[in-house]
Amino acid sequence: MQLSKRTLVFAVLAYTVWSVIATAYTGYYYMQYKQLEDTLKTMQSLVLKVNLLINYGNGTKEWHNATLVPVGATVFNATVTVAKVNYTLWGEYVLINAINEVQGTQDTGWIWWIWDLSTSQWKSGLEACNKHVLVDGDTIGWNYQNWTSTSPPS
Amino acid sequence: MRFKTRQLALFCVLAAASIGIQLTPRPPNIESTSLITFFVGVVFGCPAGGLFGTLVMLVNGFLSPWGFAGLIMPFQMVGMSLIGVAGGIFRRYGVTSPVSRVALEAAILGSFLTLTYDIITNVGVGLISNVPIVFALITGVVFSFIHIASNTVLFGLAFAPLLETFKAIGELRTVATK
Numbered sequence: 001m002q003l004s005k006r007t008l009v010f011a012v013l014a015y016t017v018w019s020v021i022a023t024a025y026t027g028y029y030y031m032q033y034k035q036l037e038d039t040l041k042t043m044q045s046l047v048l049k050v051n052l053l054i055n056y057g058n059g060t061k062e063w064h065n066a067t068l069v070p071v072g073a074t075v076f077n078a079t080v081t082v083a084k085v086n087y088t089l090w091g092e093y094v095l096i097n098a099i100n101e102v103q104g105t106q107d108t109g110w111i112w113w114i115w116d117l118s119t120s121q122w123k124s125g126l127e128a129c130n131k132h133v134l135v136d137g138d139t140i141g142w143n144y145q146n147w148t149s150t151s152p153p154s
Numbered sequence: 155m156r157f158k159t160r161q162l163a164l165f166c167v168l169a170a171a172s173i174g175i176q177l178t179p180r181p182p183n184i185e186s187t188s189l190i191t192f193f194v195g196v197v198f199g200c201p202a203g204g205l206f207g208t209l210v211m212l213v214n215g216f217l218s219p220w221g222f223a224g225l226i227m228p229f230q231m232v233g234m235s236l237i238g239v240a241g242g243i244f245r246r247y248g249v250t251s252p253v254s255r256v257a258l259e260a261a262i263l264g265s266f267l268t269l270t271y272d273i274i275t276n277v278g279v280g281l282i283s284n285v286p287i288v289f290a291l292i293t294g295v296v297f298s299f300i301h302i303a304s305n306t307v308l309f310g311l312a313f314a315p316l317l318e319t320f321k322a323i324g325e326l327r328t329v330a331t332k
Contacts, residue, residue, distance in 0.1 A: 010259055013266040020269055024295040
């Protein structure tokens with residue numbers, strides 16, 4: 001099949017339009033991608049990724065990995081973002097009464113732990129959960145346990 | 155470029171129609187001026203087509219519903235006059251093919267000429283705003299795409315019937331015999 005010169009000219013014109021628009025659109029989406037990447041970098045400098053374990057003490061455990069919380073967030077802030085929390089304020093300190101409607105009692109309650117990367121062991125939280133400021137990559141465990149028990153989340 | 159009275163009247167009617175439609179509030183980048191300018195080029199030749207495009211964009215530059223065009227106006231005038239000149243060139247190479255073929259060719263020319271117009275005006279934006287021209291072209295691509303797509307459809311659907319109408323009223327004898 002032989003193409004006439006006229007047909008060829010119009011085919012070239014159509015191809016030119018398509019290629020210019022496709023190239024411009026590629027550039028447009030590349031620019032959008034770069035802008036979003038910059039925005040993401042800015043956002044990443046404002047948020048932390050932390051892991052949260054909620055151990056109900058009856059064999060049920062919930063992991064909330066890579067939970068995003070703002071810089072400066074405490075263990076309490078992070079917990080509130082992933083679970084329904086009932087708490088009492090003691091002055092400036094928060095005492096957790098219940099997590100996801102699992103209520104503490106006179107003998108048992110919610111105690112928080114933090115994973116120590118250097119020793120690869122759980123360490124008991126030494127302060128109120130609203131006083132411990134998280135850093136990126138922290139792993140926190142809430143353990144429903146006897147108040148006198150010192151066993152960390154398994 | 156000498157007009158007979160009848161041709162001059164027709165030219166003025168087309169100019170009035172084009173300016174009227176151009177100045178009517180409408181979605182951005184959806185316009186019929188390109189088609190009419192191109193058609194004027196086909197009917198009256200390159201100089202008249204070029205003049206028509208320049209004139210319409212001059213008026214549009216001052217009275218557009220989108221506001222005063224400002225420094226971009228010369229670029230719009232050049233872009234639109236090129237569309238009119240292209241109509242004259244199209245006429246020179248003959249518009250005697252079957253209607254479907256004419257419609258297809260008009261659609262392709264419509265898309266190409268709209269792209270050319272958009273490149274010229276975007277270059278103008280780049281020069282006026284002192285931003286890199288490639289950046290201006292890329293950021294305007296969404297509007298350009300709408301413009302090109304709408305003009306491709308408009309040229310494809312309306313050019314051949316317009317041509318047939320003008321042939322019927324005896325204004326396109328020279329074109330038909332080419």
